[in-house]
Amino acid sequence: GPVDTQKRQVTYPPNFTQETFERAMGDLRRTLGAQHVEINDGPLNDGNYYHVPLSHDGYAVLEKDYFVPSAIACPGSTADVQAIVKWANRWVFPLWPISVGRNLGYGGSAPRVPGSLVIDLGRRMNKVLAVDEKAANCLLQPGVTYIALYEELKRRGLGDKLWVDVPDLGGGSVVGNALDRGVGYTPYGDHFAQHCGMEVVLANGEVVRLGMDSMPGSKTGQCFQYGYGPYLDGMFTQSNYGIVTQMGMFLMPNPGGVLPFMISFKNKDDLVEAVNTLQPMMASRLLGNVPSLRTGMWDSAVYNSKEHYWPDHQGRPVPEEIELEILKKEDLGYWVFYGALYGPEDITRPQFDIVKSRFKHIKDVRFQLREDAPARSYLHDRAAVFAGVPTFRELAWHQWIPNAGEVRSSQLVCAPAEPSSRVNRQLFFAPISGVSGSDARAQVDMCKKITNKYGFDYLGTFYIGQREMHHIVTILWDRSKPEQRIAADKCIRELIRSHAELGYGEYRSHIATADDIMSTYNWNDGAFRKLCEQLKDSLDPNGILQPGRSGVWPKSYRGQGWEI
Ligand code: ADP
Structure with missing residues (x-):
């Protein structure tokens, strides 16, 4: 469709008038260079994953012109970031730093307070500052994406030696994701746990280095996480205490091989036994990475749309009997597990036999290796992720409901947003569960009941750690139907409430639900x-x-x- 180019009234921050805003912007342009400041007065085109809008949340759950910045600034250095913060103190101007701004399902690039200045750290501060091959670590600026780091390692001839733990999608910031405590799927899947050293600009404009790098000339800044004295790093995650301008990360030395596999559990009730069987394997690290267990229906969304499977859906959630038909058609279990074993084949093959034997009491359980799976199987994409290769196929499930489906491109570019009526919306609900069948079942039953009540399908995955599972539930709605957006908002708030009543809390939130979650x-x-x-x-x-x-x-x- 045509690109909307209409000018829009700027949203000013609290206590600003047009006049004071313009004076503040004049001051900011003098501080940073006019070319690095943009006023957000253009149209709110939603773009898509590859074209992230900085004008608003491309996946808005409230009215899309609510969470909007008044302007965007692009610093080129830590000194620039300090200058912006000092400027903001002079004017009492709210700031919202982003690394890349994808933040899919959690608010995108949008600030919580309308009219804030978005600091787009990633646009100019996007360098891999150092890679140490032997120590297997690196030092990154906020704009380095997973795919960029992966490409840079290849460029340095280290692609086969050092692996990057990537989340489902490779376009986000390595630093931003660790700061939001995101996860990936290799043994390095807990991203914040792999960080080592950071440089932070504080709210008063001072800059501090944490860990060993608080010593000038430190030789071990990316080798030892704790440094000396109080360990403050965690304070700068999911918080509003500082702007991180560089961060060290551990990289995973190639373990000599990886054996990805898939387990299908045929029946809905297998969830309990599957999780209880996994629990000792996770705790003992027989399975040493972050495997996932998700509804077969979410996998079927990778292959085709709801419309395709159930032309008569009329916007209703898929009932159990249709769900079973879909799973049968796609040859999927009710629950699908993706796991991987790491090391040379002569270690992982016998390990795989042990894993298999632990599950053999579950009826109709099926194991597949890549060689057993058809070419279109999602196992091949999960296999790439397990080996530290960024992929984008995870976007395919956006086709599940009408108005999705621009997601096949393999080109990852950040360009001005285009209008895209084909993009639907999503919101993640992300409670923590024990690695316990009864917890998992309690959450699934509750999520299914509540999502269905608001007209949504239950699409859930468990990302399994040693002692807990991140239960990620996606709520997908059709952008062309505002009533669905409003239902999604109500739905997630009920999910938050009902989980808290049973003692389950979320690990991460969308900007729109942060208050509800904090209050639990x-x-x-x-x-x-x-x-x-x-x-x-x-x-x-x-x-x-x-x-x-x-x-x-x-x-x-x-x-x-x-x-x-
Ligand atoms: P993504 O990696 O998905 O593109 P973002 O860059 O949008 O993620 O970061 C997610 C959130 O984390 C942001 O909304 C912001 O609140 C916070 N954040 C990201 N980078 C920084 C940073 N360098 N310093 C402080 N907070 C950050």
């Missing part, structure tokens, strides 16, 4: 939130840095009705 972490009269607020007020007295991130509001915003 309220032991001892909200002691945790109070501590976060105390830190916020002391580190950022003007409240300029990411107000409202993770439900933590600076003093000047508290009690003013900002929570949603």
Whole structure:
């Protein structure tokens, strides 16, 4: 379709008028160079995964012109970031740093407070600063994406030696994902746990290096995570206490091979026994990576649309009998497990036999290696991810509901957003479960009931760690139907509430649900939130840095009705 080029009224931050905003922008242009400041007064074209809009959340769950920045600044150095922060303190101007801004299902590039200045760190600060082949680590600027790191390692002739742990999609920022405590699937799947050293610009404009790099000339900044004294790194994750301008990450030395496999569990009720069987294997590290267990229906969405499977759906969630038909047609289990064993074949083949033998009491269980799977099988794409190769096929399931499906491109580019009526919307609900069949079943039953009640299909995956599972539920809706967007918002809030009642909390949130989630972490009269607020007020007295991130509001915003 034609690109909308209409000018739009700028959304000013709290307490700004057109006049004060323009003066502040003049000051910012003088500070940073006019070419590195953009006013957000263009149309709100949604773009897609490959074309991330910085103008708003391309997957807006509230009205799409609510979470919008007033302007975007592109710093080229740590000194530039410091200058922006000092500028923001002068003007009391809210800031929202992003690394790349994909943040799929959690709010994209959008700021929590309308009219904030988005700091697009990634556009110019996108270098791999160092790679140490022997120590297997690297030092990155925020704009380095998984695919860029992967390509850079290849360029340096290290592609076969050092692996990158990639999440489902390779277009996000390595630093941004670790800061949001995202996950991948190799033994290095807990991303924050693999970080080593960071440089942070604080809300007062000072810059600090953490870990060993707090010593000038340190030779071990990316080798030892803790350094000396209080360990503060975690404070800068999912928080609004600082802007991270570089970060060290461990890379995975090629283990000498990988054996990816798939297990299909035929029946809905197999979930309990599957998880209980996995539990000791995860805890003992017989399975040493982050495998996943998801509904076969989510896999079928990778292959085809709901329309294709069930032409008569009329927007309704798929009932059990149709679900079974779909699974049969695609030769999928009700639950599909993707796992991998690492090391040379003469180790992984016997290990695989052990894994198989542990499951043999489950009826109709089926094991597949890549050689047993048809060419179109999603196993091949998961196999790439297990070997540290970024992929994009995970986007294919967006075709599940009408208005999706631009997702086949293999080109990853960041360009101005284009209108795309074919993109649907999504929202992730992400509670933590024990590696326990009864927890998993309780969550699935609850999620299925609630998503279905609001007209959505239950599409869920468990990402399995040693002692917990990240249960990721996607709520997909059709952008052309505002009532579905509103239902999605209601649905996720009910999910949050009902899970908290049973003692289950989320590991990560969309900007629109941060307040709801933070209010469930309220032991001892909200002691945790109070501590976060105390830190916020002391580190950022003007409240300029990411107000409202993770439900933590600076003093000047508290009690003013900002929570949603
Ligand atoms: P993605 O890697 O998916 O593109 P983003 O760059 O959008 O992710 O980052 C996700 C969120 O993490 C942002 O909305 C922001 O709140 C936070 N964040 C990302 N990078 C930084 C950073 N360098 N410093 C501080 N916070 C950051």
